[in-house]
Amino acid sequence: MSVITGLGVIAPNGLGVKEFWAATLSGRSGIAELDRFDTSGYPARLAGLVRELDSAEYLPGRLLPQTDVSTRLALVAAQWALEDAEVDPAELADYDMGVVTANASGGFEFTHREFNKLWAHGPEHVSVYESFAWFYAVNTGQISIRHGMRGPSSALVAEQAGGLDALGHAARTIRGGVPLVVGGGVDSAFDPWGWLSHLAGGRVSVDLDPATAYRPFDARAAGYIPGEGGAMCIVESAESARARGVRGYGEIAGYAATFDPHPDTGAPPGLRRAAGLALADAGIEPGDVDVVFADAAGVPELDGAEALALRELFGVRGVPVTAPKALTGRLLSGGAVLDVVAALMSIQENVIPPTFGTATVPGDYGIDLVTGEPRPVPVRTALVLARGRWGFNAATVIQAL
Incomplete structure (x- = not known):
């Protein structure tokens, strides 16, 4: 562990x-x-x-x-x-x-x-x-x-x-x-x-x-x-x-990385596969996930692709999704680690932070994006997603101890 x-x-x-x-x-x-x-x-x-x-x-x-x-x-x-x-x-x-x-x-x-x-x-x-x-x-x-x-x-x-x-x-x-x-x-x-x-x-x-x-x-x-x-x-x-003699904040229970295929192949992006592999590495099912900290590119094409991956894995509005990085911007290699910190604190305090700034989510995205106010819910398992330019995908499962 x-x-x-x-x-x-x-x-x-x-x-x-x-x-x-x-x-x-x-x-x-x-x-x-x-x-x-x-x-x-x-x-x-x-x-x-x-x-x-x-x-x-x-x-x-x-x-x-x-x-x-x-x-x-x-x-x-x-x-x-x-x-x-x-x-x-x-x-x-x-x-x-x-x-x-x-x-x-x-x-x-x-x-x-x-x-x-x-x-x-x-x-x-x-x-x-x-x-x-x-x-x-x-x-x-x-x-x-x-x-x-x-x-x-x-x-x-x-x-x-x-x-x-x-x-x-x-x-x-x-x-x-x-x-x-x-x-x-x-x-x-x-x-x-x-x-x-x-x-x-x-x-x-x-x-x-x-x-x-x-x-x-x-x-x-x-x-x-x-x-x-x-x-x-x-x-x-x-x-x-x-x-x-220390307990810690939480466990890195699962991790996976994939790479997007060349666009000419017509094959789907690798984010969904990375998420699925991370869940498998943690030995859990999609239904065990309490919140997803999304990559959240802020670009319609990329947001739509991530929403599709989430629908395919969890079903329509199947899991709360959030993107606290709307308050910091995208920090290159630092952004997803901040999401891990937020996931650990969500587990500690049983609350999901909202995605500030986002007001109207397209209906065809089919995601349960937490907006407006923090959502108090039990949180034991979080999935953190990240995508880098040129095809990098990574997913990490964070769990309560």
Whole structure:
């Protein structure tokens, strides 16, 4: 059994589990105008931004010039997760601790700053830390170095699905005999180059009203809002958790990943199959699921495809569905891990958070989308779904202990 015993949350609408969960239930949004550079000439100007975190308060000064903003977020989130789990890495064997992180954009801002130095002043002005600060695996490396974690570790790149892949791989690492793994995902790409990269995909909402710009599964849905941040989790074996005297938030009971077939084949997307495989991995049936935390792309075509997958698996309005990411935007590898945190809190408090902003769900979607107010219901099993660009699908089953 893989138990989640610690959570470190850095979300646009709240730092730490308590603030994030309160915002998720009350509808406090972290979506606002992107103000890190002049966006007046861009068609879209809203983002889910982490505004209140000063990394220098939590990290050694020597790390700041070495790291991109996304790595700083990962380091702080990992530290908070360890503290939440009451883990002191110095008290554990170094090879009994691993790190698995997901990252979709690498050290975007750091790299572009160094590129500008290269072009404007020459190679002798480029930071030596550019040799690794840009890399997708740097978050795993920096967390493992800082906390002396030498056990099996890895880094995964699967855009929005990556966070679930990281937690799934962390659970598999636990099954392989490693007692404790730091797992999760964060991303940030909000310098001018990063913003253009977001917009180039053609799915970002150009609505300038934060209350309506991102409304997944709505009849008027017209795109999503990009965001930054994410979460780190402490994943432990049940034996390790018991030995330390901690109970934990819940269990990673099942996980699966699939890849969409090429569009020319005419075969269906792989999301439904990923969900079914995750349920099978957990040894449960669709009727055992109390809530689905949806990928919720906010794009009509993609929302319709996800709704179809849910109807096929659960039947028409067969399970409550929610998308709290409407308050944060889509955080690339960090988004689905925040959904896992919300699922764990739903299990703890027996309440399903609503999808704020969504008002009118098309009838042919056939889903029971929770909107308006939190829905108090018993929650023991949650299914979390995620899709990444270029065909990535992932599904994770979270259960009460």
